[in-house]
Amino acid sequence: MKIVIIGNGISGATAARWLRKLGDHEITMISAESDYFYSRTALMYIYMGHMRLKETQPYENWFWEKNRINLLRAWVSGVDFDNKKIKLRQAVKTGASHPAPPPELEYDKLIIATGSATNKFGWPGQDLNGAAGLYTLQDLQTMNDYSKGLKRAVIVGGGLIGIEMAEMFHSRNIPVTFLVREKSYWNNVLPKEESEMINRCILNNHIDLRLGTELKEIVDDGNGQASAVITNTGERINCGFVGLTAGVHPNINFLRESELEIGRGIKVNEYLETNIPDVYAIGDCAEQMNPIPGRRGVEAIWYTGRMMGENVAYNIYNKKIKYNPGIWFNSAKFFDIEYQVYGNVQAHPPENHESLYWEHSDGDKSIRIIFDKKNKEVLGFNLMGIRYRHEVCEKWLAEKTNIETVLQELGLANFDPEFFDEYDFELIKLYNQKTGSNLQLKKKRGLDSVISFLKR
Ligand SMILES: Cc1cc2nc3c(=O)[nH]c(=O)nc-3n(C[C@H](O)[C@H](O)[C@H](O)COP(=O)(O)OP(=O)(O)OC[C@H]3O[C@@H](n4cnc5c(N)ncnc54)[C@H](O)[C@@H]3O)c2cc1C
Known part of the structure; x- marks a missing residue:
């Protein structure tokens, strides 16, 4: 049996490990982003110089070969579910060391573990150079490239990734303006007092926090480069980088036109099965059709991705276990x-x-x-x-x-x-x-x- 996993994040990598622990089938894990699984949550520490990429990789490079897990660096452009074939293209920015992938790959069982992508809400100028989110290693590289000589960064969106980005720039003494749409930082999640505590903390760290302020437009310098933002109050703030951190969404656009049932994410039942036989979805890209009470259909967090990865391996080997994320x-x-x-x-x-x-x-x-x-x-x-x-x-x-x-x-x-x-x-x-x-x-x-x- 050929098992293919699209995505080598925490959910895909955990699925691969458990599939190998529980059985002896052929396993291939594909990623457009990186050769090896690394800890996305540690991206900020790479930028701040506390860790190197290698130190964020939970397994040594030999681990995958030793466990007969084939790694393939490629971009999946679509899936032919009727004929059980994955369509592949060369991943962007992979460098000369990566040979072109085969155009197609067959599977018997498919696990989709493609994670999240940065939200963009159609702001004018959102695709200019120097406007980027913080999700992938490529984003990190962009941030790093723009940091040299940067006079000011503007960050849009007051969630967990936004504040990490603020801390990252701050660690290199780059002035930051932080636009937060809400009246207080992350106040749709944090109770009032805690939210206000973080407002104070942001200000104490000399971040120019603008509460109740939204991005209206990113200004082009005439050469396709972000040079300023215009806020909803009409203010212009000059900057050389605009961080787009207004949340993430399931990274499934390349599957939208298929017969896969998709809501916010790829719809799965409690066994992580999609509406298509032999196709499963796990991690950030999956949406539970019937989430347990008090939990959301899509939960873009690390430990649930890991749990789903283990769960799906059991389910593929017909040792069926219902996904239950337990206590939040x-x-x-x-x-x-x-x-x-x-x-x-x-x-x-x-x-x-x-x-x-x-x-x-x-x-x-x-x-x-x-x-x-x-x-x-x-x-x-x-x-x-x-x-x-x-x-x-x-x-x-x-x-x-x-x-x-x-x-x-x-x-x-x-x-x-x-x-x-x-x-x-x-x-x-x-x-x-x-x-x-x-x-x-x-x-x-x-x-x-x-x-x-x-x-x-
Ligand atoms: C900066 C940052 C900090 C975070 N901090 C925390 C934290 O402190 N705690 C926490 O719980 N969570 C945190 N998260 C969220 C957490 O990292 C994610 O929930 C988790 O990484 C999702 O894992 P995943 O396996 O579902 O997907 P991902 O880690 O996103 O992996 C998906 C993989 O699929 C690949 N892929 C996608 N599409 C294709 C395609 N078409 N072809 C080929 N490959 C493809 C991608 O290249 C990627 O490697 C953070 C996220 C970020 C960005």
């Missing part, structure tokens, strides 16, 4: 502030959500615990500048633990009880004040307590 988790870094979220934390919470929020007087650390107003079940954790143990939070959420139990046992979630104990005390004090309770922090901490809690 995400993490990021906003300059120096680490962010973690577990479970259901909403910017605009529904009626039944009660929130216990504590913020450090420094204004750069906070803990928010969400619980159900009526039954006091804990529903979510939102942490800024403080880290909690993933497995502990996950267990509390999975077991619908009572907020009062969680508060008294917070020591179990702490990585650094010596340092964080004081924060837990303040959080409990806050809860006691709000509710008239008299809860006390239990002295449960240290690895032994954590291990026995997790086994419980």
Whole structure:
């Protein structure tokens, strides 16, 4: 059996590894972007000089050959689903070292794992030189090329990639103007206080943050080069680079005209099967037809791509397992502030959500615990500048633990009880004040307590 995977990101690479672990069929993994799987989440660290590309590759180059996973550097221009053939073209910018791929490749089973692409909303000038997103290695190269002698970058779109881009330019002392359409940074995801904390953090890092400001047009210098932006207030901001970071969408345009069922992404059932037999979709490009309650159809995040990669391998070998992403988790870094979220934390919470929020007087650390107003079940954790143990939070959420139990046992979630104990005390004090309770922090901490809690 010939199994072909389009895409060598986290989802495609994980699928390839599991397919090899579970069976002995022929596996080919195609990528237009890179010879080897690398960690996309580490792109910023390459730019900032903390890592080289090689150090972002989780597997040594020999790993793929040793595991008989064929790697093919090529661009897939379409798929003939009736005849089970993939149409190939030479990938752009691959360099002379890459021989032209065969025009077609046959498959018995096909996994589509083509990830996301940068959103462009039809802004005038969006395709000028010097206007680019941050998604691929080629984007990184573009950013790097433009950084030399750059007087100002304007970044459009206040999400996770936008703030990374701001930090990247800032690390090279390049002035940045950051246009954020919303009234506060990422306030469609972050609750008000956390969003305001990040506004302050952006400003403290000398980024020219423009809230409530949208891009209207990118100005051509007459030679096809971005030279300024015009905002919705009519202001002109001169710049040599425009970062387009207003979100991403599933990278599936090359399949739009096919019989594949497509919504926002490629529609898949809980077995990651598409409407076409023997064709699967995983990772950012897949859209769950029936997402589990509280989850989105398309989730463009790392760990769900990895889970789907493993899942699809089992499904292809008929050891069918339903895809279940479990409890929502995400993490990021906003300059120096680490962010973690577990479970259901909403910017605009529904009626039944009660929130216990504590913020450090420094204004750069906070803990928010969400619980159900009526039954006091804990529903979510939102942490800024403080880290909690993933497995502990996950267990509390999975077991619908009572907020009062969680508060008294917070020591179990702490990585650094010596340092964080004081924060837990303040959080409990806050809860006691709000509710008239008299809860006390239990002295449960240290690895032994954590291990026995997790086994419980
Ligand atoms: C800058 C940045 C920072 C991020 N940080 C985080 C983070 O902190 N945490 C987190 O959870 N997520 C983060 N993400 C998101 C995360 O990286 C993605 O969710 C994940 O990489 C998606 O994996 P994937 O395997 O679905 O697709 P991708 O990683 O996008 O891989 C898709 C592959 O398919 C190939 N491909 C696409 N179309 C074709 C074609 N037609 N022909 C041939 N090859 C093709 C591409 O070349 C690419 O190599 C970040 C993303 C970016 C861009």
